Amino acid sequence: MATGKQSPLSGQTVLVTGGARRLGRAVALRLAEAGADVIVHCLSSAVEAEAVAGEIRALGRQAWVEQADLEDAAQAEALFDCARRAAGKVDILVNSAAIFPQGRLAELAAAELERNLRVNALAPLVLGRALARSGGGCIVNLLDSRMTDYDAEHVAYHLSKRMLHDLTRMMALEFAPRVRVNAVAPGLILPPLGADDGYLERLKTSNPLQSYGSPADVAEAVLFLARGGFITGQVIFVDGGRHMRGAVYG
Numbered sequence: 456m457a458t459g460k461q462s463p464l465s466g467q468t469v470l471v472t473g474g475a476r477r478l479g480r481a482v483a484l485r486l487a488e489a490g491a492d493v494i495v496h497c498l499s500s501a502v503e504a505e506a507v508a509g510e511i512r513a514l515g516r517q518a519w520v521e522q523a524d525l526e527d528a529a530q531a532e533a534l535f536d537c538a539r540r541a542a543g544k545v546d547i548l549v550n551s552a553a554i555f556p557q558g559r560l561a562e563l564a565a566a567e568l569e570r571n572l573r574v575n576a577l578a579p580l581v582l583g584r585a586l587a588r589s590g591g592g593c594i595v596n597l598l599d600s601r602m603t604d605y606d607a608e609h610v611a612y613h614l615s616k617r618m619l620h621d622l623t624r625m626m627a628l629e630f631a632p633r634v635r636v637n638a639v640a641p642g643l644i645l646p647p648l649g650a651d652d653g654y655l656e657r658l659k660t661s662n663p664l665q666s667y668g669s670p671a672d673v674a675e676a677v678l679f680l681a682r683g684g685f686i687t688g689q690v691i692f693v694d695g696g697r698h699m700r701g702a703v704y705g
């Protein structure tokens with residue numbers, strides 16, 4: 456465990472959306488290990504979020520839990536205010552919360568597209584703007600390596616992640632020099648909820664490294680971008696090289 460003055464994120468406060476489970480949880484814990492105090496956001500996983508907060512406190516850091524439905528822009532706005540009130544400040548924002556519903560173009564309904572855009576793209580923008588207004592800091596958005604190709608089975612999700620990719624670049628330009636905005640684009644890391652145990656093994660030949668990553672790989676990339684330095688508007692693909700293959704999903 457990293458402690459004290461040598462910790463790269465010592466004195467920093469991080470808000471991790473969707474921090475109760477899966478990749479968001481791994482990011483929250485890794486940034487806490489690196490010295491950060493963490494606001495763990497959740498929607499329905501309040502018990503899991505409290506457990507993550509407990510693990511963070513056991514590392515000697517401070518932790519808070521905040522609940523908000525990010526489909527509602529007003530709740531996203533309120534989340535930032537609550538986080539700031541609870542922790543005193545937010546220096547780093549990690550936009551990890553997302554939805555990943557199935558749906559092809561032929562059946563795409565306006566409401567479904569809107570829902571994906573609201574949670575996966577608009578909420579990160581609302582939170583990012585709030586961070587920029589509050590003074591400055593750093594944003595890391597969770598994208599998806601699929602956005603480089605065409606995910607025909609998750610069309611609304613695909614469009615929302617492409618929008619968040621553009622928003623990453625736009626926010627990096629608009630919020631500079633006070634805020635750095637970068638992204639991590641995971642590939643094959645965790646099976647989607649409900650997928651069977653063989654999911655990762657079956658798909659691992661789809662990327663050049665013929666393997667799959669771990670939540671720790673994603674968390675390490677987020678930490679790298681959060682640490683500071685001369686990087687903004689950048690995307691790190693944590694996907695075994697999958698983004699270079701250029702193919703259609705589904």
Ligand SMILES: NC(=O)c1ccc[n+]([C@@H]2O[C@H](COP(=O)([O-])OP(=O)(O)OC[C@H]3O[C@@H](n4cnc5c(N)ncnc54)[C@H](OP(=O)(O)O)[C@@H]3O)[C@@H](O)[C@H]2O)c1
Binds near residue numbers: 525526598599643
């Ligand atoms: N897993 C992968 O291999 C992979 C691959 C590519 C990209 N990604 C991206 O990486 C990020 C994290 O992935 P993940 O698999 O950990 O995500 P996930 O399990 O699908 O979702 C993360 C969290 O998002 C929260 N969430 C969903 N709808 C919400 C809403 N309306 N308001 C507030 N929170 C909401 C949920 O919180 P509660 O549980 O509290 O309800 C959920 O735990 C996502 O942005 C995802 O698109 C993941």
